[in-house]
Amino acid sequence: MSVSMNTATAKRTAPVAGTVPKIRVRGLKKSFGENWVLNGVDLDVMPGESVVLVGRSGSGKSVLGKCILGLIQPDEGTVEIDGKNVAQMPRRERDAAYAKFGALFQNGALFDSLLVWQNVSFALMSARGWKADKAKKLAVDRLRDVGMDGAVGDLFPAELSGGMQKRAAFARAIAASPEIVVLDDPTAGLDPIVTAAISKLIQKIIKDAGATALSITQDLTVIHNIGHRVAMLYDGKIIWTGPATTVEKSGDKYVEQLINGRRQGPIPTDVV
Numbered sequence: 001m002s003v004s005m006n007t008a009t010a011k012r013t014a015p016v017a018g019t020v021p022k023i024r025v026r027g028l029k030k031s032f033g034e035n036w037v038l039n040g041v042d043l044d045v046m047p048g049e050s051v052v053l054v055g056r057s058g059s060g061k062s063v064l065g066k067c068i069l070g071l072i073q074p075d076e077g078t079v080e081i082d083g084k085n086v087a088q089m090p091r092r093e094r095d096a097a098y099a100k101f102g103a104l105f106q107n108g109a110l111f112d113s114l115l116v117w118q119n120v121s122f123a124l125m126s127a128r129g130w131k132a133d134k135a136k137k138l139a140v141d142r143l144r145d146v147g148m149d150g151a152v153g154d155l156f157p158a159e160l161s162g163g164m165q166k167r168a169a170f171a172r173a174i175a176a177s178p179e180i181v182v183l184d185d186p187t188a189g190l191d192p193i194v195t196a197a198i199s200k201l202i203q204k205i206i207k208d209a210g211a212t213a214l215s216i217t218q219d220l221t222v223i224h225n226i227g228h229r230v231a232m233l234y235d236g237k238i239i240w241t242g243p244a245t246t247v248e249k250s251g252d253k254y255v256e257q258l259i260n261g262r263r264q265g266p267i268p269t270d271v272v
Contacts, residue, residue: 039236
């Protein structure tokens with residue numbers, strides 16, 4: 001999987017036409033104690049579309065991503081994958097729906113006791129029964145895709161820097177050629193060169209493989225490089241959606257304050 005491609009072409013690629021969203025969230029609510037983190041989230045992500053989720057720190061973006069992935073059980077509302085409510089699926093069908101996903105978590109979440117290549121190919125070996133030699137070869141290829149030497153695969157995560165762990169976690173997210181990727185801060189902590197490479201790889205996954213992407217990031221460069229559409233989460237709800245190309249001049253005072261880093265605006269300055 002080479003990451004070389006035309007950036008301008010990739011980021012303008014339109015989502016696949018159709019009426020059934022790849023991901024549909026309706027009325028999603030989640031509280032922790034008396035704190036309602038999500039309070040009625042509605043969001044659609046169409047097949048082949050790349051949606052970027054933005055919002056202030058602690059607004060519930062990661063919680064929403066984990067609800068979509070089935071890692072957190074919402075208190076109310078529904079999550080549909082390809083038009084089907086996952087909560088109402090039989091176990092086998094639900095497992096198949098979640099097998100369509102690749103995920104990158106905010107902190108990487110690599111398994112400390114496994115070698116890096118075993119982390120990258122974990123789903124292929126555990127869920128698809130791949131043999132170690134075949135799985136390791138693919139893992140090495142994916143590590144190279146994210147700018148790492150294949151020899152890194154024989155190290156443990158603790159032997160890597162934070163940025164290298166992030167790249168390894170991204171390699172794991174794309175290892176099984178997923179239909180849907182959920183990426184939580186995919187370029188956080190990476191230098192500009194690696195950030196550009198990761199952005200191009202995300203573009204390639206969306207364009208060439210027809211994957212659907214939901215990414216969480218505040219990085220404007222990444223938003224413009226990988227996003228078709230931006231959605232802003234505030235006060236537990238999606239308050240604005242629009243084209244990534246217009247996010248800096250959206251006309252929405254909340255979005256413009258967040259994106260442009262302004263202290264003055266409707267968002268309290270102590271949490272910006």
